[in-house]
Amino acid sequence: MSKNREKLLVIGHVWPQPNATAAGEHMMHLLECFSRMDFELFFASAANIPDAFQFSEMYQIKMIEIEMNNDSFDDLLIQLQPDVVLFDRFMVEEQFSWRVKESCPNAIRILDTEDLHFLRKQREASFKGKTLIGLSDIAKRELASIYRSDLSLIISTTELNLLTEEYSIPSSILFYFPLLSEERKIAKHNYKEKKDLFFIGNFLHEPNWQTVLKLKKEIWPQLSKQLPDVHLNIYGSHAQQKHLQLHNPKERFHVLGYVEDVSTVFEAHRLLIAPIPFGAGQKGKFLKAMEYNLPFITSKIGAEAMFLEDQLPHIICDSDKAFIDAVYGLYTNETFWNTTQQKMSHIIKDHFDKETFFESFKKQYLVLKKTIENHRNGNVVGQLFWHHSLRSTEYMGRWITEKNKNL
Secondary structure (H helix, E strand, O other): OOOOOOEEEEEEOOOOOOOOOHHHHHHHHHHHHHHHOOOEEEEEEOOOOOOOOOOOOOOOOEEEEOOOOOOHHHHHHHHHOOOEEEEEOHHHHHHHHHHHHHHOOOOEEEEEOOOOHHHHHHHHHHHOOOOOOOOOHHHHHHHHHHHHOOEEEEOOHHHHHHHHHHOOOOHHHEEEOOOOEOOOOOOOOOHHHOOOEEEEOOOOOHHHHHHHHHHHHHHHHHHHHHOOOOOEEEEOOOOOHHHHOOOEHHHOEEEEEOOOOHHHHHHHOOEEEEOOOOOOOOOHHHHHHHHOOOOEEEOHHHHOOOOOOOOOHHHEOOOHHHHHHHHHHHHHOHHHHHHHHHOHHHHHHHHOEHHHHHHHHHHHHHHHHHOHHHHHHHOHHHHHHOOHHHOHHHHHHHHHHHHHHOO
């Protein structure tokens, strides 16, 4: 290990799989950003390593398997002495931040929220007919995690505004870091070269699964009658038996599961359809579609924070009838399809440009590095959350650690 280079330690909720999830690709962009800043990169996780897992060798990332509630992690911190520790989601911050603060008090602690879990859970509860009053436990935990961190990366402007306006989180401890894209030299395929509809998404992600169910039960029975020669193909990682049993070739509804090269999917089909009923954050599938110049139709919640309203309002539909009409119109009208396709590159350039946000984050980090003591002193609520009486997760972790030693 070089003594001159700064060190980044990422503690992952899971091992990133950029070919399977948008979260995995987003994490790889974060690692690339730190690599460009000449950090030495370390990625640790207590999760099981997936089958056929391949980690990027491009940035010379060192993998470290760790255990939860085990003092061996403290030894790792003392040996490594990272300059920055990035927690992959608030649950990881709860488990490990107190150890980082104790062993490496000068390390800058960054929370990567991915999306606001409590917002997604609130919307899921509402979708399922449950009424929530006040802050849920998960909301309290996630907001506390944000306050404890020196900086939290927020993926959506909607969520950024929610945190600052409704929950009065200081903007000084938040940083907008969306899904990112770089200009791809992909030919704009001819309308006539493409056919069929598709949806893609990790099946274990509840909004994706509910979208598949909505397509199967509510959208496709009507839409398939209007498009009698068209097939609807469903792709995604982690497909289980309950997902695969929806496969029905007679209905032209195909559940095809994981595909290793997603480019083949985006290049072959004419339209991506995603009537997402709830969720949060930005949707990687839509950014990917825009990168491949592929038109799509989605719901209002699916379009949230994707900057589609001004350029492409016609692809946002909430009622089943409006959604079906929009899919039929865009699928069958070549001129309309081409016009929609042409507007996508402008959205990417204006809102998701990788180089722009890499440079912005670098500037933010350099300021934070120089002012970290004043920055922490200014976060009064964060200091309160580090008071011993409000650190139940730490003391629970300490108790489990001691208990494990006696087993």
